Amino acid sequence: MKPRKILLMGLRRSGKSSIQKVVFHKLPPNETLFLESTSKLTKDHISSFIDFSVWDFPGQVDVFDTAFDFESIFNQVGALVFVIDAQDDYLEALSRLYITISRAVAINPQIFIEVFIHKVDGLSDDFKIDTQRDIQQRTQDELSDAGLENVSLSFHLTSIFDHSIFEAFSRVIQKLIPQLPALENLLNIFCSNSLVEKAFLFDVYSKIYVATDSSPVDVQSYEICSDVIDVILDFGSIYGTSNSSKPTDDSEAIAQRYPIDEASSVIRLSTGLVLFLREVNQFLALVCIIRAENFEKSGLVEYNVQCFQKAVQKIFQL
Numbered sequence: 001m002k003p004r005k006i007l008l009m010g011l012r013r014s015g016k017s018s019i020q021k022v023v024f025h026k027l028p029p030n031e032t033l034f035l036e037s038t039s040k041l042t043k044d045h046i047s048s049f050i051d052f053s054v055w056d057f058p059g060q061v062d063v064f065d066t067a068f069d070f071e072s073i074f075n076q077v078g079a080l081v082f083v084i085d086a087q088d089d090y091l092e093a094l095s096r097l098y099i100t101i102s103r104a105v106a107i108n109p110q111i112f113i114e115v116f117i118h119k120v121d122g123l124s125d126d127f128k129i130d131t132q133r134d135i136q137q138r139t140q141d142e143l144s145d146a147g148l149e150n151v152s153l154s155f156h157l158t159s160i161f162d163h164s165i166f167e168a169f170s171r172v173i174q175k176l177i178p179q180l181p182a183l184e185n186l187l188n189i190f191c192s193n194s195l196v197e198k199a200f201l202f203d204v205y206s207k208i209y210v211a212t213d214s215s216p217v218d219v220q221s222y223e224i225c226s227d228v229i230d231v232i233l234d235f236g237s238i239y240g241t242s243n244s245s246k247p248t249d250d251s252e253a254i255a256q257r258y259p260i261d262e263a264s265s266v267i268r269l270s271t272g273l274v275l276f277l278r279e280v281n282q283f284l285a286l287v288c289i290i291r292a293e294n295f296e297k298s299g300l301v302e303y304n305v306q307c308f309q310k311a312v313q314k315i316f317q318l
């Protein structure tokens, strides 16, 4: 399958490399303090349930820099993530954003523009909302003055110090997965037949959720389900089987680093909810929240998981 590319752009020190390292390389957020400034285009190929690449652009480069062939770069890209440091004065970043959007859509009108209003960990809740409203308003005004109202543009409040960066990346990557409607449909059927409250299909390696059922996503459910993955990975890396031979490619390396073969887990919470995880394939895991009384017939849920697994395999074979 042709890799889908995501481009990370934004001013210097806005947080692009930190995002890439935290989400895709498990770098602890505090260690990003020591990251050096990126001086050349860094291409990171992630071999997971679908192949995709994340390209980190040096902050000083603008889209008219002749050292880069932007014509060919934008043509290959599915989504452009533009990172704005919300703790800094963002007017310069906004003017760079308008120029970048107009150049990118002129070359590739289908491109998704995703604005990450980043480093919001330092802001109060009210200030976050005001900042988002202000950035959104200014950008939309500027684009409509330029006759660019039809750009596919989304805004996300993000920080590497909590789950928000994983959630934002999940939403970006979902736009690049052609199988998404089929996966959502399967999850809806699975949830209604198994009386499950909420189900997420996670890419285990990055903790990005590839799909979820159509009930609204609330932050707490997402956070707790993503924490289940951490528990399983930590447990798996201590007690799981590991192959000592050298991996031959990236995906094998990932599978060895994250040994969750046939992983399954049931965690009962004191709130009367059960967290249920089942591995779907080498890269994907299904994590669900189900009421304890509905989990009494766990055989039914198990059977439905097996049907779900087979259906997912078929979808990706197609």
Ligand SMILES: Nc1nc2c(ncn2[C@@H]2O[C@H](COP(=O)(O)OP(=O)(O)OP(=O)(O)O)[C@@H](O)[C@H]2O)c(=O)[nH]1
Pocket (backbone or CB within 6 Å): 010, 011, 012, 013, 014, 015, 016, 017, 018, 019, 031, 032, 033, 034, 035, 036, 037, 038, 039, 057, 058, 059, 060, 118, 119, 120, 121, 122, 158, 159, 160, 161
């Ligand atoms: N508070 C806070 N700081 C962050 C966050 N993300 C990144 N940073 C900090 O921002 C600084 C710059 O991060 P980088 O990832 O190097 O920024 P960059 O955009 O890649 O910079 P260039 O390579 O110069 O283009 C680092 O000190 C990070 O620790 C965040 O979510 N919150």
